[in-house]
Amino acid sequence: MENSNIDDILKSIFSESNSLNVREMFDEKLKTINVSKTKVLNLLKIDKDVFEQIINGTAKQPNLIHVIKIADFLNLSIDRFIEAVLKNQSVENIRSIENAQNATFLLNNFDVKTLTKFGFFESKADTNELVNKVLTFFGFESIRDYESELNSPLYSSSKRNFSDKMKDFWIKSAYQTFRIINNPNDYNRARLKDLIVKIKPYSQDLKNGLFTVCKALYNVGVTVVFQDYLSTTQVRGGTFIIDDKPCIVLTDFNKSYPTLWFTLLHELHHVLFDFDLIKSNNFHLTGDADLFLIEENADSFARDFFMSEEKFNYIKMYIKNPFLVSKFAIENEIHVSMVYSFFTWYQDKLYGKKYYGAFKEFYPDYKTSVSKLSPLSWNDDSIKTAGLRIKKILEIN
Numbered sequence: 001m002e003n004s005n006i007d008d009i010l011k012s013i014f015s016e017s018n019s020l021n022v023r024e025m026f027d028e029k030l031k032t033i034n035v036s037k038t039k040v041l042n043l044l045k046i047d048k049d050v051f052e053q054i055i056n057g058t059a060k061q062p063n064l065i066h067v068i069k070i071a072d073f074l075n076l077s078i079d080r081f082i083e084a085v086l087k088n089q090s091v092e093n094i095r096s097i098e099n100a101q102n103a104t105f106l107l108n109n110f111d112v113k114t115l116t117k118f119g120f121f122e123s124k125a126d127t128n129e130l131v132n133k134v135l136t137f138f139g140f141e142s143i144r145d146y147e148s149e150l151n152s153p154l155y156s157s158s159k160r161n162f163s164d165k166m167k168d169f170w171i172k173s174a175y176q177t178f179r180i181i182n183n184p185n186d187y188n189r190a191r192l193k194d195l196i197v198k199i200k201p202y203s204q205d206l207k208n209g210l211f212t213v214c215k216a217l218y219n220v221g222v223t224v225v226f227q228d229y230l231s232t233t234q235v236r237g238g239t240f241i242i243d244d245k246p247c248i249v250l251t252d253f254n255k256s257y258p259t260l261w262f263t264l265l266h267e268l269h270h271v272l273f274d275f276d277l278i279k280s281n282n283f284h285l286t287g288d289a290d291l292f293l294i295e296e297n298a299d300s301f302a303r304d305f306f307m308s309e310e311k312f313n314y315i316k317m318y319i320k321n322p323f324l325v326s327k328f329a330i331e332n333e334i335h336v337s338m339v340y341s342f343f344t345w346y347q348d349k350l351y352g353k354k355y356y357g358a359f360k361e362f363y364p365d366y367k368t369s370v371s372k373l374s375p376l377s378w379n380d381d382s383i384k385t386a387g388l389r390i391k392k393i394l395e396i397n
Contacts (some may be wrong), residue, residue: 002098019059020084023055025074027168044069048205057089074170094217102131104144110134111165114232126363138176139384152173152280167233171283173383174227177376178240181394187221187245195220196268201333203261206364210260211372222271223247224264225390226375235287237263239270240277246271250370257366258341265302270294306334307342309350319343322362335361 030037041051045136046066054066055061062085071081086094106112115121120137131143140146150172151330195216197316202209222245228253229235230236236253239246250260266286270278272289274294278284288297318324319340329336340359347353374393380386 001158002008020076020080022070022074022081022084026055026070026321027078029074040073043183044073046070053205054085054208057085057087057381060093063359064372079085099127101143102127105146106130106134108301109165110169114166114230115169115378117122127230137380137382138172138331139180139382155300161247163231166230167235167285170227170230170233170235171238171285173248173376174225174238175246175283176239176241176383177227177249177390178242180384181223181225183218183223183245183247183394185219186220189275191220192217192222192268192272196265196272199265203306203335203338204329204333206335206368208372210264213264214373215394217248221245222268223394226250226252226370226373226379228375229253233287235285237267237287238285239267239274240283241275244279246275252366252370255339256365257335257368257369258338261306261335261338262302262341265305266298269298273297303342303345305388306338307332307345312343312346313394316343316346325362335364 023248030040038048041048046069049072050059050063050066054062054070067081067085068078071078074081076084086097105129113123116123121133124174125133135141135143135146137149140149154171170367189193199213202213205212212326217224223376225248227249234253235251236259237251238249241247248264248271250263250267253263255261261305263286270284274284277294284294286298311328315325315328318328325339326336329339340362344358345353346353372393374386374389376383376386376390
């Protein structure tokens with residue numbers, strides 16, 4: 001039998017083309033085989049009244065076995081028979097099927113409870129309102145468009161995993177944002193390498209540094225956006241390859257200014273050295289299991305870029321002297337918070353000493369740095385609106 005597709009079946013109900021008259025087909029079949037209706041129904045073990053309800057479309061919950069029997073007798077696929085029968089169903093019954101389809105879509109793809117907690121969904125919204133919110137946000141007309149435009153390019157059938165719906169939502173939001181932005185600049189690896197060595201001093205400029213670097217990266221074909229963190233995902237950032245162009249998404253994981261810069265350089269390492277691997281998998285998330293053994297190298301690259309172990313060994317003895325730490329930061333062209341951040345990491349990694357609650361007065365508000373990037377928020381009405389807004393910001397006039 002043909003593969004079932006509920007969208008096609010529902011669309012056919014309201015279409016006048018290829019309309020079947022099941023009763024006429026049944027009567028014609030009786031004439032052809034020269035057997036009475038009563039005899040046929042007895043042989044099929046279908047009650048006459050039940051048969052009439054199915055044919056007339058008045059059966060609220062038709063028996064599936066009976067439906068299969070009648071479809072087989074008429075030599076019709078189940079889909080084709082159901083299409084014909086549903087044309088006679090009440091609007092209420094048809095609507096109940098659509099509601100069930102919407103509910104299945106939501107259950108398969110979204111953690112409704114958590115997204116409601118984050119404010120993406122209204123707490124009292126019904127199933128149709130929830131689906132409309134999703135379709136409007138991602139910019140699609142139908143559930144089928146959502147699945148074909150997002151699932152197919154991002155996941156192979158074997159790779160698709162519904163177990164972490166929040167991470168899936170985060171991934172699709174980032175991907176759709178990059179598609180909307182559609183960076184017109186060709187990716188140039190050589191220019192990116194030249195640009196990276198100039199990035200470090202911009203970390204000192206809290207208000208404009210990250211913004212300036214992201215605009216420069218955009219000009220060499222690397223799109224960087226900031227997307228609100230979802231607390232259940234544990235994703236610090238990610239790299240996507242879309243149309244042979246690298247796209248990086250940062251989050252406010254840890255809500256730390258040094259983490260933003262560390263993650264950016266981490267992802268840029270992936271772009272430089274893991275491009276083909278990531279392209280074959282469409283994307284790579286920092287924070288996921290390191291299945292390709294590429295995270296340690298990216299971490300080391302970002303750490304050495306800003307403050308190597310050698311520099312840590314120098315500054316550790318002066319770490320309680322704010323004046324000397326500030327002087328050290330200026331000499332090394334990094335923000336002072338990064339000195340304390342990397343000092344904390346090295347102390348833990350090398351000596352098992354915990355300083356994670358210390359020096360917080362030297363950490364600036366990261367929001368000052370990302371505000372100019374106009375981050376994608378879960379309060380945005382649509383990714384299209386947000387994406388075009390971000391594109392306008394990144395374009396160099």
